[in-house]
Amino acid sequence: MTVRTRFAPSPTGFLHIGGVRTALFNWLLARKHGGQFILRIDDTDVERNRPEALQPILEGFRWLGLSWDEGPEVGGPYAPYFQSQRLELYRRVARQLVQAGHAYPCLATKEELDAERRAAEAARQPYIHRGRLRDLPAHEAMAVLDSRQAAIRLRVPLGQTLALQDCIRGPVSWQTDLIGDPILVRADGRAVYNFATVVDDLEMKITHVVRAEEHLSNTPVQVLIYRALNASLPVFAHVPVVTEPGSRKKLSKRDMKKFVTAEVRARLHALGWTDEEIDSREDLNPAGIAYYRELGYLPAALVNYLGRLGWSLDEKSEIIPLDTMIAHFSLERVNNSPASFDPDKLYWLAGEYMRMLPLDEKVNGVVPYLVRAGLIAEEPDADTLARVRRVVVACGDRLKLFSDILLYGAFFFRDPWYDPQAVAKRLAKDGIPTLLRDFASVLRTVEPFAAQTLEASLQDYCQSRGCKTGDLIHALRVATTGVTVGPGLYDCLEILGRDETLRRIAMALQRPEIR
RNA sequence: GCCCCCAUCGUCUAGCGGCCCAGGACAUGGCCCUCUCAAGGCCAAGACGGGGGUUCGAGUCCCCCUGGGGGCACCA
Numbered sequence: 001m002t003v004r005t006r007f008a009p010s011p012t013g014f015l016h017i018g019g020v021r022t023a024l025f026n027w028l029l030a031r032k033h034g035g036q037f038i039l040r041i042d043d044t045d046v047e048r049n050r051p052e053a054l055q056p057i058l059e060g061f062r063w064l065g066l067s068w069d070e071g072p073e074v075g076g077p078y079a080p081y082f083q084s085q086r087l088e089l090y091r092r093v094a095r096q097l098v099q100a101g102h103a104y105p106c107l108a109t110k111e112e113l114d115a116e117r118r119a120a121e122a123a124r125q126p127y128i129h130r131g132r133l134r135d136l137p138a139h140e141a142m143a144v145l146d147s148r149q150a151a152i153r154l155r156v157p158l159g160q161t162l163a164l165q166d167c168i169r170g171p172v173s174w175q176t177d178l179i180g181d182p183i184l185v186r187a188d189g190r191a192v193y194n195f196a197t198v199v200d201d202l203e204m205k206i207t208h209v210v211r212a213e214e215h216l217s218n219t220p221v222q223v224l225i226y227r228a229l230n231a232s233l234p235v236f237a238h239v240p241v242v243t244e245p246g247s248r249k250k251l252s253k254r255d256m257k258k259f260v261t262a263e264v265r266a267r268l269h270a271l272g273w274t275d276e277e278i279d280s281r282e283d284l285n286p287a288g289i290a291y292y293r294e295l296g297y298l299p300a301a302l303v304n305y306l307g308r309l310g311w312s313l314d315e316k317s318e319i320i321p322l323d324t325m326i327a328h329f330s331l332e333r334v335n336n337s338p339a340s341f342d343p344d345k346l347y348w349l350a351g352e353y354m355r356m357l358p359l360d361e362k363v364n365g366v367v368p369y370l371v372r373a374g375l376i377a378e379e380p381d382a383d384t385l386a387r388v389r390r391v392v393v394a395c396g397d398r399l400k401l402f403s404d405i406l407l408y409g410a411f412f413f414r415d416p417w418y419d420p421q422a423v424a425k426r427l428a429k430d431g432i433p434t435l436l437r438d439f440a441s442v443l444r445t446v447e448p449f450a451a452q453t454l455e456a457s458l459q460d461y462c463q464s465r466g467c468k469t470g471d472l473i474h475a476l477r478v479a480t481t482g483v484t485v486g487p488g489l490y491d492c493l494e495i496l497g498r499d500e501t502l503r504r505i506a507m508a509l510q511r512p513e514i515r
Numbered sequence: 516g517c518c519c520c521c522a523u524c525g526u527c528u529a530g531c532g533g534c535c536c537a538g539g540a541c542a543u544g545g546c547c548c549u550c551u552c553a554a555g556g557c558c559a560a561g562a563c564g565g566g567g568g569u570u571c572g573a574g575u576c577c578c579c580c581u582g583g584g585g586g587c588a589c590c591a
Contacts, residue, residue, distance in 0.1 A: 010591045045590055110589070117588080126517040127587070151589055169520070178518060178587095186589040193591050217519060217586040240521075241585070248583060308527065308540090315529040316539045335528075337521050338584060345527065345541040355554085397554040408552080426551095458550095473550040485552040 003035030004207050007068075008042045008197065011053040013253040014283035014290075015060055017341055018212065018242030021306040025239055026210045027066045028307070028329040038204060039071030043084045044196050060289040064299045065322075070204075078204045083196045090191030093199050093229070094152045094184045098145060101138045102228035103184055105150035106131040129180040152185040154195075154224060162220050167208075167237035167331040174220040182221045194218055198225040201234060210237045210331070213338075214250065237331045240310055240338045244287075251287055251341065259285040267295065271403055272372060286343055296369060296402025297346070301353040305346045310339040319352055351400035363389050365402040373406055375413035387412070390495050394487035408486050412495060416482025416504060418511065426478040428513040435467060436475050440505050449498040451490035458490075479508035 007023035009015060030037035039061070043049045058072060070076025080086060097103035108131065120127035131153050133141065144150055156179050163173040184195040191199070201209060216238045226233050241250035260278065264286060268278050271294065283290040292302055300322065307325050308318065311334050354362070367388060370376045376384050391409040392399065398408050411417070427433065439461060443449075446457050462469045477489050480501055486492060493501050508514070 008591090012591070042591060048590070106589085108589090113589080121516080124516045128517095153589095172519075174519075180587085183589045188589080190589085192589065197591090212585090213520065214585055215591090218591090220519095238520085243584080245526085250585075305527095310527085312528055314539095318527090318540050339528090340526060342526050342541070348541055351554085395553090398552065400553085404553095455550095470550060477551065483551090487552085489550055 001207060003030055003033035004038065004205055005030045005035065005210055006038040006040050006201070006204065006206050008040040008200075009057055010042045010045065010048075010193075011050055011057065012045065012048045013050070014053055014256065014288055015057050016251050016253050016256060016283075016287045017289070017306065018251040019253075020060065020064070020066075020289060021242055021309055022210065022212050022239055023061070023066060024064075024303065024306050025237075025311070025329075025331075025334065026208075028326055029208055029210060029331065030069075031326045032329050035207070036069040037067070038076070038078075038206070039068035039081065040200060040204070041072060041082045041084075042193060042197065043082055044087070044190055044193060046084060046190070049084070056283055056290065060283075060293075063289070063293055064303055066303075078200075083191070083200065086196070086200065087190055089203070090196050090199050091185060091189055094191070094195065095142075095145065097154070097184070097228055098141050098152060099138055100228070101155070103152050103154050104131060104133050104136055104141050105144045105148070106133060106153045106181075106183070107144075107148065107150050108132070126178065127180065128178065131181055134181065149187050151183050151187040153181040154184055154221070154228065156181050156224060162223055164219070164223060164233065164236065166216075166219075167210075167235055168240075168334050168336055169213075169216070169238055172216070172219075176220070176224070179220055179224070184225075194221050195225060198222050198229070202226070202229065202231050206234055208235045208237060208331075210239060213238045213240050237334070239334055240336055242309060243338050243340045245341050245343060248338065248340070250338070256282060256285050256287045259287045264291075270406065271295070271369070287341070292346075294403075296365060296404070297350045298353040298357065298365075301350040302346065304353070305349050309341065310335045319349070347400065351397070354400050355397055359389065359392065362392050362399065362402075366392055366399075366405040369403050369405050370413060373410065375406075375410060387495070391487075394491040394495060396487065398487065411481045411483070411486070412492075415507070416480065418478070418482045418508070419484070420513070422478045422482070422484045423508075423511060423513050426474040426484065427508060427511070432471065432475050433509055433514050435465075435472055436479060436505060437509060438465075439472060439476070440502055443493075443498065443501060443505075446498075449494065449501075451488070451494045454490045454493055476505070480504045 005026035007026050009019060027037045041054065054072070061068065068074065070078065071081045094103060098105065113129065116129065117127045133144065134155055136144070156176050158177055160176040161173055162176060163171060166172050182194055183192050185191050219236060223233060243250055265275070265278060268284070278284055281290065284294065285291055303322060304320055307320065311329070313320050313324070313328055363385065367376070367380060370388065371378055376388070380388070391412045392405070395405065395408045399405065442457055442461050446453055458472060459469065462472060473489055474484070477486070478484060480496060481492060496504070
């Protein structure tokens with residue numbers, strides 16, 4: 001039997017980290033067993049659907065490399081993969097259930113039901129709805145269905161215990177008496193999630209239903225539907241929810257905006273985003289995928305992080321290559337308590353993955369950021385690319401995200417932006433400008449103008465002059481880069497070259513703070 | 516209110532009765548390295564929610580309590 005899993009987002013908002021993690025588990029399970037991973041769009045709730053939400057979801061999956069074997073844009077043997085296009089199927093199946101006596105029409109209005117629910121609440125009683133036509137004989141029920149616009153409800157069998165083995169939770173059970181007769185098809189003919197899901201999972205031959213724990217309470221209803229359809233159950237696995245950093249509440253796509261903190265805004269501003277752009281992008285925040293893509297996180301790092309969130313390979317592995325993850329993934333090793341999303345650990349992983357990335361790919365990843373910042377031309381020539389490469393090498397492990405290139409390497413591509421504090425601390429001090437001016441004359445003749453010889457000559461110079469190397473080094477750094485942090489000084493000078501280095505030193509010495 | 520689930524360092528986790536006075540990782544603090552910032556190395560601090568059982572022995576099994584979470588729609 002081939003394993004078939006699915007992820008079924010509803011396009012009512014943007015995918016968050018938790019949703020992606022659930023999708024990843026589905027994907028891993030399918031890949032591990034050489035099965036299929038299906039993407040299905042659960043969009044039966046047309047009023048709440050937002051067509052513009054679909055593309056970002058698909059793009060997110062593509063970016064992460066979570067390929068789907070069947071679904072939007074790729075089709076498949078059970079197309080269409082949009083529930084909104086399968087309503088006829090659900091209606092047909094629901095009618096069959098009525099005919100078989102497992103379901104019945106319901107004429108209650110929304111107002112009546114609301115009143116019932118409120119009354120139950122007021123009486124502090126659980127609300128368990130049983131329709132008035134529940135016990136109508138099947139042929140009469142069909143007659144009602146044909147003559148009136150009626151919703152269809154499942155007739156929940158009374159007095160039973162539903163027990164099943166969840167792959168992650170273990171044995172779980174429910175009393176059917178406590179389950180109200182659920183709506184299968186709305187009065188307007190549109191199926192409801194619980195029903196459409198079962199019909200589709202059955203038709204699409206889904207073998208493993210891996211979904212978030214918030215769906216656990218939907219499971220008894222769905223089990224009842226499977227039974228009514230005389231179908232065998234898939235394997236159920238309810239993965240714990242992902243909670244917000246700092247709270248124990250599950251991540252929700254409704255208020256992702258609250259993750260747009262001042263710090264997040266500052267980061268995005270640094271990349272050239274305006275507040276208007278940030279505010280118009282709902283998924284551009286630390287709970288969404290787009291944020292990490294924009295900042296230049298490596299997708300492999302995100303996948304690794306998400307895979308380790310609630311799952312472990314063994315007692316110590318943190319960095320787990322995707323093929324290892326696929327080879328060893330199992331639902332049995334999925335943890336069963338909620339996991340809190342930790343941006344710090346993700347950031348650390350991003351750095352680890354960046355370190356492992358081949359140089360060429362680092363250069364390729366960094367170029368778009370330099371282009372967008374207007375530091376290099378859109379189609380950089382070979383010389384520029386060679387220079388970018390040298391800068392990337394100089395940045396070394398400082399580069400954790402592609403966007404870090406702007407943090408550590410921008411000054412290689414434009415004049416330094418002199419940080420007043422840095423100038424005050426490292427340049428505008430007694431004797432320093434003179435020292436700098438004097439050493440500049442040494443720099444004029446250093447041969448070759450390379451890191452090693454530069455270092456040697458600076459050491460010699462300081463020794464013969466009896467000055468502290470630190471003073472000169474810091475002064476040089478600020479004079480040539482404008483800031484106090486960055487790659488090794490000698491690497492910086494070498495990349496800048498003799499002429500540019502001298503020009504920058506002269507420029508720095510012209511500053512008003514210095515005389 | 517009712518139903519269901521969960522419970523190891525701040526966080527992610529290992530642990531499936533003795534290998535655990537609980538291991539790893541992120542974060543934190545200190546030291547080393549060092550031209551800054553990273554990275555790296557070393558060290559430190561830090562957890563089995565509580566109470567009952569079962570057992571020669573319990574983080575591990577059972578029960579209760581407490582705490583947390585999820586769900587109770589003609590939403591998904």
